[in-house]
Amino acid sequence: MQLLIVSWLLLLTGGILAPALGRRPLAAALVGGGSAALGSLAGLAMAAGALANGQTAGLALATTIPGLTLSLRLDPLAAFFLIPVHLLGLLGAIYGVGYLRGHEGRLPGLHWLFYNLLVASMSVVIAAANALLFLFAWEGMSLASFFLVVTEHREPATARAGLIYLLATHLGAALLLGGFLTVGAFAGGFDFSAFAALSHLPGPTASLLFILLLLGFGSKAGLFPFHVWLPEAHPAAPSHVSALMSGAMVKTALYGLVRFLLFLPSAPGWWGGTLMALGLAGALFGIAMSAFQNDVKRGLAYSTVENVGLILLALGLWLFCRGRYPQLAALALTGALTHILNHALFKGLLFLGAGSLLHGTGSRNLNRLGGLMRRMPATGLCLVVGALAVTALPPANGLLGEWFIYRGFLEAGVRLKGLAAFFPLVIVGLLALVGGLALLVFSRLIGIALGGEPRDSRTELAHESGALMLVPMFVLAGLCLAGGLAPSLLLGPVLRVAGMIEPPAAPLLAQAGLLPLWLGGLAQGLTLLLALTALLGRWRRPRRAETPAVPTWGCGYLFPTRRMAYSAEGFSELAGVSFFCDCLRPRIEGGRSVRLFPGREVFRHQAPDLVLEAGFLPLFAWVAARCNRLRRLQSGLVHIYVFYIFSVIVALLGWVAVRL
Amino acid sequence: MENLANLLLLLVILLNFFILGSSRLGACIQTAALQGAMLACVPLLMHPISGHTLFLAGSALALKGVVMPWLLFRAIRQVRIRREIDPMIGYVPTLILGTVATAGAFIFSDHLPLVAAHRGSLVIPCGLATLGAGFLMMITRRKALTQALGYLIFENGIFIFGLLLTEAMPLMVEAGVLLDLLVAVFVMGIVVNQINREFSSLNVENLSLLRE
């Protein structure tokens, strides 16, 4: 416990010192970034230790604020979720120092203040054992991340993103607050120790609480209808912040959900059902939208929506099977936890890589990139590893989690009787569709961004990022591969946590412990074979010393220009027309020139978020319109105001007289 | 004595109607002044002569009967307006509303749990009626000046009510109250002038730039 507190103190002091240093970028980066790295390191050590010895540490201090006690608790579950937070916190800090060099604003330390606050508050959220403390840290997390999102506050897009993010996160917090206050009112206290009383809540209240918590946490986690902030906020934020938000912050919401679900009484079936339905919707919608994005980071944000959808799907199955089919529950939970860890690794890697591309080329637009594998080989390599992981292809780590999820649903399909088995089996099929689309999305990203020729003159001048940015990426890439080649690294902690939550499933989990041997061994064999085949290709050296380098064959077109290269829109167009409903398809304006000597044409291609454009914004507009009608009450005529006073008096007098 | 007081109060109510009904500002102000002067006499009739009552009567006469009307006169002299043109609702409806309010006041006060001593007296109905008249004035008139006048009448109503409870308000407090009242009307007079300077008319319509 002490180590964790030390890490918080490090983060806070460093964060406060950094802006105090004034306009000295180097010092600020050193102090801010250094403290962030050290603090995260301490936290990481703490989490690893707690997971290793598997026992629960605790601490409690009273405060002067009613209901709030500084009580902390670090059980395996919390320790497990601390790992992504502090790992990405550490790597992001190192990366950020390199990423921000030369782009510091008026007060370079400010960024580090919010960065450290974000890491610290996430850590507190996970370690908190008091609902109000949790909420306090939760809000701190939201605000810190908000300020990080609006770092480039001069762009109008950033202002919009900031607003949307702020609204989403605050509405979620309001729901959470409602939920917590209800919990407190029933449990008679806000300490988790008091929440044992919740285990026998009346059904309707429990369901109400479930809904409040689901929406509250979901809005942060990117649950399907409330994911709208992710694709806005992630591109706006600096890349290491996006990595931290997408890899770690989103997970804190999942942590909260799991943590509080464990307090509630055993769930009726529809809880799990809702979770599964929303998760599936999120997975399909997210990956479909991701296929249409030309903005690399926006696409990654949608892929986060997809992955969170998968995790929630697994959690839904777990919730559904809890107490009914312990083994299924264990499988699903293992899948969810594994995927949480994996996603933290590869999504962090991908965002850092995207940041490196942005840093090297100055553009996030796929149609300006291209040919970067030559110019930024290290970044390219890391991105390829990340892509393999996110598409769950061997030999990377992504497959492990998805394997458990598939396995869980297949098992459910076999165990359940009759048409009840229908849903899990259909979900398996849809998971396959999601997998296929993910493959499309990321082959598109890799192929268009890294392969071929630069599509823009500025991209030709792209430069590889510095060591400070590359090292974290290589660490993450290494972890992704290690997770694939030696899955027991990942599975060990996961199984410990799963065993803590689902004790009855211990035997199955022990058996699932054998899986790493297979998947790992296969991955190793596969890589070996790949290497061998590659060598075989080299083995018969062509007789002439070097293979002649020629231009790509243009199928008869004599002077192929870079403008002819296949575009990002083109790559996903067939998918769009062949099996997406029109509403999902991107909006395309202009560019259709039919005349013999066409003049200038402006071609605009954008894929706005359906839920935001057709759902929330109109809703808000509607409410605003309704409110506008009431504004006439403030008519500006003073005698009308006097009349208000008069009528209030009459009304109140009447009320009093009636009560008399 | 009691009856005399009641007679005066009756007159006060009639003056309310006159004010509600007349369109000439000057006349309205004079009537308000007359009303104030009458009210000033009422405490002498209701209570045994004492320093307190004398002070009350004197100061009320001075303020309600002389100073405040004078302030308002000054205002309209500078503003150079004579009559209230097109009120929100015409004079006849206003009068009808006033009658309704007065009747309501009488009925209401019959149901109030009064102390035995006050059963016969007109004080409470008259006070309520004057209050109503003041409110009506402020709600229906368009000119800032007439609204100030309405406020004056409103205050008269409260004063009437206060007559029952002179001993509740110690002398010093009473003085403070009246001083506040004076200052209020004084400031209102100033503001009315400023309004006239800015807008060159006192219609409240022009005073509705600030709205949602």
Add this chain to the structure above:
Amino acid sequence: MKTLLVLVPAAFALAAYLLPSDRLRAWLLPVGGVAHLLLALAAVITPEPLPVGAWLGLDPLGRLVLLLVSLLFACCSVYGLGYLRFRQQWGTRAFVSCLFLFLAAMSLSAMARHLGILWVAVEATTLASAPLIYFNRNRLSIEATWKYLLLCSVGIALAMLGILFVAYSVLPAPHISLQLDELLAGAPHLSRPWLRAGFVFLLVGFGTKAGFAPLHTWKPDAYGEAPGMVGALLAGGLTSIAFLALLRTVQIMNAAGEAEVARQALVVMGVLSLFFAAVFVIKQPDFKRLLAYSSVEHMGILAIGFGVGGLAVFGALLHMINNALVKGVLFLTAGNIHRRFDSKRREEVAGAIAVLPISASLFVAGFLAVTGSPPFGLFVSELTILQGVFSAGRFPLGGYMLLMLAVIFIGMGSTVLAVTLGKPSPRANQVNWNENFLTLAPPATLLLLVLILGLYLPEPVRTMLKAAAGTLEAGR
């Protein structure tokens, strides 16, 4: 001591009136403000015994309000020094002396133990503050002043009527006294109908001054047109005074065993206020009026807090402090932005954070604080109030509050962010004025205080709040 608290500002007002030079007069402000703050601190730290039946005196409630009013005024007076340096065109004689009279009246009403004196003092605050609103000498400000004056005078007159009703409710007892202790002592024998009617008039009267919806109509105009520091004093100080007056009547109702009526009436007012605030905050184009509606919102929260009772009363008292302080932050910084852009319209002001980095940052921080985000004090106080509401089992009310708070957050957020973020609008260099120490230190200080209150409740404050809550809970 007690009398000094009133006489010193009055003396300063006189001095300011007699002093010939504008520059020197401006310097009177911080001196007087700090002097009053010191007096108030002394009066709070070494409380004098409160003799039963005294007309002036400081009970825990009064102490609380006096302290926060004095604190707010001290900060505003420092700000005022910087402000008046910039605004030299019209003489500052009336302004400064009215400010001090305002302070004197507020101190008097914080100390009044006699309903009559309370009324006189509160009315005096209206009269003293009316000229302050007219400081900018233009059509809009005169209109705002007129509305403020008329509506508040009517309201206060109604309060007078209410006081008379309360006095009548003492009959047929031979001796009528409006002294608070004596009223409370005799409360059980008051005649209920008169008392209730009186409470209604008092609620409406002081409620108009505090600005419950729909009695709040003067607020956006007055706050919008007054100079920033006056807005701060009105929104932070005057509302607290009005609420104090209201709480006195609540005390009487409690003592008379009519607590239920009072509480329900308060909750109704609170619910209405929250609703109106939410409606008018959405798409609000003028960021100073926005603050006015936020003030209406907080009056509503206070009303609900006091209405629900129990833990919520403690929370509401804490919220009163926080609200006063954070209103100071918001109005002072909004004043800075307004001055630089010479506009307070959302569509004309943008990118303030690039032009006035510190003011705009403080403004955003104040926005977050006022909407109840941690780590600021309002989070704690609102949380406490909500705890009270929920633990009282009034879940619908709690849910309604949460909903309205969220809506108001959205409404305010969209305007505040639009004003602060983005590319600076062309008006950014309209006026050659830049933020300086005098106009930044006061809001920064206030924000710091709010922050401290959010992180840790000092023991003395805590005890003071407990005592004040005790006086309100007595007789329940």
Add this chain to the structure above:
Amino acid sequence: MTMLIRLFWHLALLLGLSPLLLGVIAKTKAGFAGRKGPPLVQPYYDLARLFRKDMVISRTTTWLFRAGPVAGLTAPLVASLFVPFGAIGAPLGFDGDLIFVIYLLGLSRFCTAVAALDTGSAFEGMGAAREVTFACLVEPTVFFVLIVLVRLTGSFSLGGLFGPALAAGWHTAAPSLMLAIFCMLVVTLVENCRIPFDDPTTHLELTMIHEVMVLDHSGPDFGMILYGAAMKLLLLGAMTVGLALPVSLGSAPLDAAVFALAMLLLAVLIGVVESVIARLPLLKVPQLLIGTSLLSFFALILLLR
């Protein structure tokens, strides 16, 4: 020991038989066209030639381009180790390997698509887009078919799915298995870019899918791709066959012979299909694929009913 023997038979069948299938298909088509056609062993010659040739590499490409063929050859090779060839059980297999196998094929697809995009040629990019898009539609079908088997046999490994439990399943759930066979057939055709979905022999790049992706590959690389494609054909064909006749004659050589025969018949069938059906217009293909996955879905419902 038996493990090794199995492995031997398996690899022998895989490496030996797969090119022959291509030859058979070509021969059949030639027969329908009334031509003599190339000898059955022509594909072996082609491969040998390709592996002997030098290669030419576009100067825009990087190692991504070289990785395509490698994965294209390796992934089917490893995947096939999990698929039982008729009654000859798979040498490898574990609980839930079907997921692994499918993602392994995904790996080869990913690498070839990226390699195609790496050349920067519009045509190859187009081909890659088509490949991955159609794969999105094919994968659910494969999964639904496998789900039918999983539900039927209660096993989670390919070895178990096509084992004796399936034979028993034919008595209970024949209709859905019929549908499953049809769907597998379609999958086989699509995945191996056969008419009516794709035409490897056309000369208009615009209409190709798979062939256009590998335009720039030459020499050994191209050889690897061809060989990998052949293995994939054998792999999916083996699934179809295993689905159709889950019977065992007891002795390994006999089973091998039966399986080889069945595969050749399948090849002939493919040849026939290619000869009698015209190639679909590109935009019709997705519709047909969606139809197929709905069919497989229907098979599932039939089973659950």
